[in-house]
Amino acid sequence: MATKDMTMGNDPGKARAPSMTVMVAIAIGTALFAGGFAGFNEAQIEAGDAAVASWAAPLIAIGLGGAVLAFYVWRRADGFRSWSRRKRIYWTSLIFSGALGLVTALLLQDGPGDGLISNSALTPTLAVALSLLWVVGLTIALALYHRSADDHERYAYHQSGLAGFYAFVFPCPVWWVLWRADMAPPVDAMALFGLSLLVNAAVYLWFKFR
Amino acid sequence: MNNQLKVLRAMRNWSQAELADRLDVSRQAVNAIETGKYDPSLPLAFKLARLFAMPIEEIFDDGHKGHDDGE
Numbered sequence: 001m002a003t004k005d006m007t008m009g010n011d012p013g014k015a016r017a018p019s020m021t022v023m024v025a026i027a028i029g030t031a032l033f034a035g036g037f038a039g040f041n042e043a044q045i046e047a048g049d050a051a052v053a054s055w056a057a058p059l060i061a062i063g064l065g066g067a068v069l070a071f072y073v074w075r076r077a078d079g080f081r082s083w084s085r086r087k088r089i090y091w092t093s094l095i096f097s098g099a100l101g102l103v104t105a106l107l108l109q110d111g112p113g114d115g116l117i118s119n120s121a122l123t124p125t126l127a128v129a130l131s132l133l134w135v136v137g138l139t140i141a142l143a144l145y146h147r148s149a150d151d152h153e154r155y156a157y158h159q160s161g162l163a164g165f166y167a168f169v170f171p172c173p174v175w176w177v178l179w180r181a182d183m184a185p186p187v188d189a190m191a192l193f194g195l196s197l198l199v200n201a202a203v204y205l206w207f208k209f210r
Numbered sequence: 211m212n213n214q215l216k217v218l219r220a221m222r223n224w225s226q227a228e229l230a231d232r233l234d235v236s237r238q239a240v241n242a243i244e245t246g247k248y249d250p251s252l253p254l255a256f257k258l259a260r261l262f263a264m265p266i267e268e269i270f271d272d273g274h275k276g277h278d279d280g281e
Contacts, residue, residue, distance in 0.1 A: 082231075084231070084234045086234050087234070150234070150235040150236055150239055151235060151239060151250055151251050151253075151254045152235065152236065152238060152239035152242050152243075152248055152250075153236060153239070155248060208238055209238060210242075210247060
């Protein structure tokens with residue numbers, strides 16, 4: 001009975017397992033390459049030399065990063081095939097969320113504002129596109145994530161969600177009443193959103209990896 | 211809650227990642243349970259019991275001795 005039970009699950013020893021560290025390193029390498037290329041481009045512009053369009057750096061970096069990742073997946077194909085359905089969906093949701101964030105950042109960076117974090121005006125087309133990207137993309141990513149999160153992941157997610165909620169519930173009314181007494185500037189929703197996300201991420205990472 | 215997970219895993223010469231794959235959870239989940247930082251849900255505890263072919267109370271110890279009589 002014991003022998004039967006022990007062989008019921010996946011047999012992880014057979015295939016060479018893909019390394020998450022390698023895949024994260026590829027993602028970081030891609031971001032560093034894009035940053036380095038963008039910096040070089042800026043320097044070229046400042047020096048008055050020929051430079052390429054600002055979207056070229058991330059596009060080339062994504063292309064190269066994608067090619068390296070594809071090569072790694074191809075080399076470790078057996079390992080990836082041995083992954084359970086839950087694990088595949090989980091990583092798909094994470095990669096999808098990352099891609100969503102990257103596309104959003106690129107659109108904001110190249111938009112008519114002062115960069116990523118700015119309150120300057122957007123064109124209606126860009127605003128609608130970003131809104132749709134956020135709502136539809138987040139819905140798909142979360143549907144995939146919640147279908148694949150394991151026990152421990154759900155626990156970390158709930159704890160961090162609660163912490164993020166408190167990070168909004170405590171400062172928001174305080175700021176609002178202080179503003180009404182002319183003791184503070186008007187409430188900035190995005191600042192509170194950012195704070196809530198930061199607290200959420202910190203608590204999630206603590207419970208997931210401590 | 212104390213548990214015998216690390217010992218049972220070592221007896222089978224499994225890494226945390228191997229046990230995680232057999233349970234279909236993340237390696238971090240196995241590590242958190244082993245170090246007592248996280249108590250698994252009842253379905254996961256049953257999954258562990260089936261995998262090791264042992265009763266749940268032989269894997270996990272909540273510190274209470276004997277049977278509760280409801281008083």
